[in-house]
Amino acid sequence: MKRAILAALGLATGLAVPASAEDIKVGLMLPYSGVYAALGNDIEAGFNLGLEHFGAETGATFEIIKEDTEVKPPVALGKAKKLILQDEVDVMAGIVSSGVLAAVRDMVHGAGVPLIVANAGNDEATGEQCSPFITRMSFSNGQVNRPMGKWMYDQGIRKVFTLAPDYAAGRQMIDAFAATFTAAGGEIVGQEFTPFQKTQDFGPYLAQAKASGAEAVFVFYAGGEAISFVKQYDSFGLKAELPLYGSGFLTSSLYVEAEGPAAEGVITALHYVPTLDNAANVAFSEAFKAKTGRVPSEYAVQGYDTARALIEATKTGAADRASLANALRAVSFEGPRGKLAIDPATNNVVQPIYVYETVAGEAGLTQKVLGALPAEADPVNGCEMPAITN
C-alpha cells in the first residue's frame, strides 16, 4: 500500500535504499586557477562521473557548491569559512595542496564538518593532526612510497640517490622510501632537495647523481617539474646507466604525453594506474575517456572515489554533519583502485600500491603494471582519534 503511494509519487527508486530522500549540501573545494588547476579539473571530472555512476544507489540528492581555492591557503580558509558558516554545507570534499589542507584543518575540525580529502597527502593530516571529521580517500605521502623501498631492494638494487623538491611533501615522500629501503639493507648514497618551483635546470643535480656511485635514482616530482625533470634526465643519457625510479606522480597519465619518449622505462609506484585490469576500472576509464577524451589520472580516480564514498555514507541513512562523518569513516568498497577501506585509527584510506613501468604503446605511452603491493595501513603517527559526539 505504502509502496503504491510512493510509486505514484515517482519515488519508487528511493525505496530501494533505507535513507529517506535527503538533500545534502556539498562544498567542493578545488583549485580551478593557479599551478594545480589541471589537477582540480581532473578531480572534478572524476567526482561528477562518480555522482553519475552511483547517484541512483542512494536516496539522497546532492547540491554541489564549488569554490576555487587558488592553491592559496588564506584564500582557501576564507572559502571554507564561507561554505561552513554561510552556505551551511553538510559535508566538504576536495583539497589538492597540503598547505590548503593544513589551513582549513582546524576550521573543519572545530566546526565539526566532515571533509573528504580528494588529494592532499601530508602525513600529519591523518597522523598527529588527525580528526574524526577528516577522511582521506586519496593517499598519504608515506603510503605511496613506503612499499617501494623493499621492492627495489628485492630487485637487487643496493645504492640509491634520491631527489625531490624542497618542501614538506617532497621530504615526506623521500623519507618514507628511504626508511624502508635502508631497513631492507639498502644504502642512500646521496640526497638532494631542489628549490621548489624555482629550479629550471636539474643539470647540476643530475651530475651529482651520476657522480654519487648509485645504482639507481629515486625521485618525487609532480606537475611541470616532473616534465622538466624526466626530459632532462633522459637528455643526459642517464636512464641507461642509472635507472630512474620514483613516486608514481612522476609519470602520471596527466603529464606523461608531455614527457614523451623520455618517460619510457621509468618505474614508479602509485595507488592507481589507468591500465589496471579490473571490471570497475575498465568501466570507469571507458566512461572517463568518453567524457573528457583523456586517460583518467590518479587525480580523476580520487575524485571518482570521493563521490562514491559520499554516496556510500548516505546509503547508511546519514544526512547531518556528525552522522556523515561517522559513516564516512566506515566506508569500504571495491573500486577502480581495488579494495578500499578507511583505517579507523587514522581515517586514511587503505589501498594497494601498484608498481608500474611507462612503456610505448600503440597510441602513445601507456603503463605496464609490474606488481601490486599489498594494502597496508599507515602507522598511527601520533594520531589520537576522539569519538564524535553530537
Added chain:
Amino acid sequence: MSLDLGFWALQGLNALQLSMLLFLLSIGLTVIFGLMHFVNLAHGSLYALGAYFAATLAGFGGYWAGFFLAPVAVAGVGVLLYSGLIRRMRKSGPMAQVLVTFGLIFAMLDLTRLFWGDLALAIEVPEVLGGRVALLGIEYPTYRLFIIALGLAIFAALAFVLGRTQIGAMIRAGVDNDAMAACLGINVERLFFIVFCVGCALAGLAGAVAAPLLSVTPDMGLQILIPTLIVIVIGGLGSLKGAIAGSLIFGFVQTFGAVLAPQLASVLIYALLAAVLVVKPVGLFPAKG
C-alpha cells in the same frame, strides 16, 4: 663522491647553458629599459607566449617551424602592445609602467589558460639536436650545447650591431641621451619601436628554445620573471655587457650554489643581489653612470 675534472666540466656547461637562456631573455628587457626607460614586467609573459606559440607551431610544422616562427609571432604581439599600450605609456612615470605591465601579466596569464588550457604542453627536441656529444672527456646533451651556441651567437651579433653599425650607434646615442639624439635627426620613436619588437622577438625565441628543455605551463612566465630581473639589475640596466655579465653570474652562482651549498641554493642569489646593490647601487655595468 668522486668529483673529478669531468664533473666540474659538466657543471660548468650546465651553468653556461642556464646563463645563455637567461641572456636571451634579459638582453631584450635591459635594452628596452636602457633606451626607453620602460620597465616591462610582462617580458616573462612574452617568453611564455613564445613557448606556447612554439608548441602549437611544432604540432604543425615540426620543431623548426616553432623555432623560427614563434619569435616572429611574439614580435607581432609586441607590435600590438607597442601601438596599443606602450607608446602611450612612454611619458608616464616608472610606477605607471610597472603597474600597466603588472596588469598585462595578470591578463596574459589567463589568456594563455583560456587558449591552451591548464595542462602542460611539451615539444620534442628535433632529431639533429637529440642525443649527446662527447667533449672534454664527458658526454653532454647536444640540445644544451645548441642553446649555449645560440646564446653566444646572439651575443656576438648584438655586440656587432650595437658596436659597429649605424643603427647600433643610433641606439647607443638614444640610450645615452634620447633628447639629444632626436635633435641630431635620429627618429627616436622609430628606433624605440624597432628595439621593442626585437626585444619581444628575443623573449619569444627564449621561450621557443626553453620549451623542449622544460615544460610549457601558464605560470612559466611568472617563474622566469624574477631571475631575469635579478640578472639585469646585477648587470646594470641598458647595457649588453651588463646583461651578459649578469646572466653569467646568475647561471654560475645558481649552478655551483646547488652543488656546493645546497641548503643555501635559493637564498644565495638574493643575497648576492642585495650585496651588489649595496656596493654598486646601479649594478655592475650600467649604460650610464
Added chain:
Amino acid sequence: MFKHNTLRYAVLVLLAAGALFQALTAEYFGLEILTEILILAMLVLALDIVAGFGGMVSLCHGALMGVGAYAFALLAGQAGIAPVLAMAGAVAFSGGIAWVIGAICARSHGIYFIMATLAFGQMAYSFVFESPVLGGDDGISGIARLDLTQIGVDLNDSRSFALFCLALLAVVYGASVLILRSGLGRSLSGVMHNEQRMRALGLTVWRVKADVFGLSGMIAGLAGALAAQHSMFISPGLLSWTVSGEALVVVILGGLGTLVGPLVGAVAFVVLKHELSAITTYWHLIVGVILIAVVMSRANGIFGWIEARWGARIERRVADATRKQQPDGVASDA
C-alpha cells in the same frame, strides 16, 4: 606634506560609517570580507607612506607583513608569551627588519630600489619556506587570538574581531597622519622631491629613509599579526612577492600618496576580487584589464580621479566667482 581637505574628510567619514555599519549588521561572510579589507587597508597605508610620500616603491611589504605574522605566531605560540606582548614584539621585530632593509636600500633609486626590496622580500620568503621550524610550506596553524575578555570583548567572535581591526586601523591611520606631519615626514617629502638639496642642507638622507621605512614596517607587521589572528593560520604564501605586488596595485588603484585613496582601493579590490572570483576562475584577466585601464586613464587612481574632478569643480566655482566680479574691475580699469 600631507593635508586633509574637505573631500578627504568626507570620504573618511563615509568609509568609517560604512565599515561600522557593515561590522554591526553584516552576516558571517560579510564580516569575513570586512576584516580582510581592514587588514589589507592597514598594509596599503604602510606602503603608501613609503611609496607615495617617500618615492620608495617597495616590493617587500608583503614579506614584512609575513614577518609580523610569523613573529606573532612564534612569540605567542611556541614561546608562550602573552598575546598582547607578542603583538608588540611582532610589530617591533618587523619594524626593526624594515629599518635595516630601508637603510641598506637607501642609496638605490627607481627600479633598483624596487629590485633591492624584492630581493630582501624573497630572501625572507625562501627562508621561511625552507625552515622546518617554521612549518615550511605547510605553515603554522592553531594561532590564538588576543584575549580581551577582561574588558568584556571576545575576539573569537568575528564581529568583535572586525570591530577590533577597525579600531586598530583608525589608530594606524591617525599615526600615519602624525608621522607624515612630523619633522620626519617633512624631511621625507623633501627627500622625495629633491634628494640632493636635502643632502646639501645637511640632512642625513639615509637615516630619514630608514626611519620612515622602519615605521612603515611596524604598520605592516601589525597588519601581519592581525592577519595571523584572523585566519588563525599562516603559511609562507603570505611573504610572496605577489602579495607585495597586489598591495602596490591597491595603492595605485586607490590613489598613490593620498592615504585615503589606498583605503578606497582596498575596498574596491577585495570586493571586486570576491565578486569576480565567484563568477569566473579567470578573474585575474578582468582585474588586469581594469588595472591597465585605470593606469592608462592617467588619473591618480580612483580617489585621484574623484579628487581631480572635485578640484576642477572648485576651480570652476572660483572662476565663476571671479568672472562675476570681473565687470566691475573692467569698468574701473577703463
